[in-house]
């Protein structure tokens with residue numbers, strides 16, 4: 001059942017980078033409470049640019065964004081960032097403190113939590129991503145996959161109501177990928193996931209938006225979009241091999257794990 005007030009409204013959003021690149025062109029999307037959304041598209045389609053708008057990291061040129069009925073602006077940006085957590089595509093963009101503990105504690109401290117609560121939140125978040133014992137390590141010395149998991153923990157520790165994940169499974173080993181999928185499915189909030197990992201999206205998402213050259217070119221349920229070989233090929237994407245070989249039977253098998 002859809003809630004009447006959308007959790008997120010993106011209305012006629014366009015964005016041009018200072019160098020003149022038109023990264024988003026008139027994109028309109030509504031997302032409802034409880035939904036898990038996939039954003040797909042070829043490299044350079046505008047997926048990361050779109051996610052960066054949703055917690056105000058990039059300010060829109062044209063159009064507007066509403067988060068839980070509130071229009072995003074300079075005044076409420078701090079409050080919105082507590083509600084909308086973005087896990088960056090590149091963990092290097094997320095981690096800037098000298099220890100894992102400090103990175104994961106950063107959000108809760110900024111939200112004004114007591115020291116005791118901060119410690120609790122950090123412990124819980126690191127437990128979730130399987131990195132208890134890494135508290136005193138320097139984030140920059142970790143492996144790429146470990147950095148991705150710390151980046152996830154820096155957002156989990158804030159308990160955001162809206163979780164934005166940019167390529168959450170890229171470069172993860174199969175076990176870490178599986179764990180990330182479980183974490184995504186176990187996290188009860190609005191989720192927006194941008195990825196090229198279609199099998200993961202089949203397991204995690206309820207609706208799909210396809211971007212290409214900054215435009216929203218298709219939307220639909222995972223079954224209709226992810227089995228549409230022609231549509232995906234036109235936009236430089238590919239259906240997973242299992243779907244190619246076994247068709248809808250494979251889709252249902254992958255989906256069943258959700």
Ligand SMILES: Nc1ncnc2c1ncn2[C@@H]1O[C@H](COP(=O)(O)OP(=O)(O)OP(=O)(O)O)[C@@H](O)[C@H]1O
Pocket residue numbers: 017018019021022023041042043044045046047048049050089
């Ligand atoms: N800081 C920037 N300055 C100028 N152009 C940029 C900047 N960041 C991104 N772009 C351009 O904006 C467009 C959209 O980029 P974006 O990173 O949003 O794509 P994407 O869909 O996330 O791609 P990928 O699948 O490679 O992650 C691209 O053409 C990119 O070159």
Ligand SMILES: [Mg+2]
Pocket residue numbers: 047048049089166
């Ligand atoms: Mg991207």
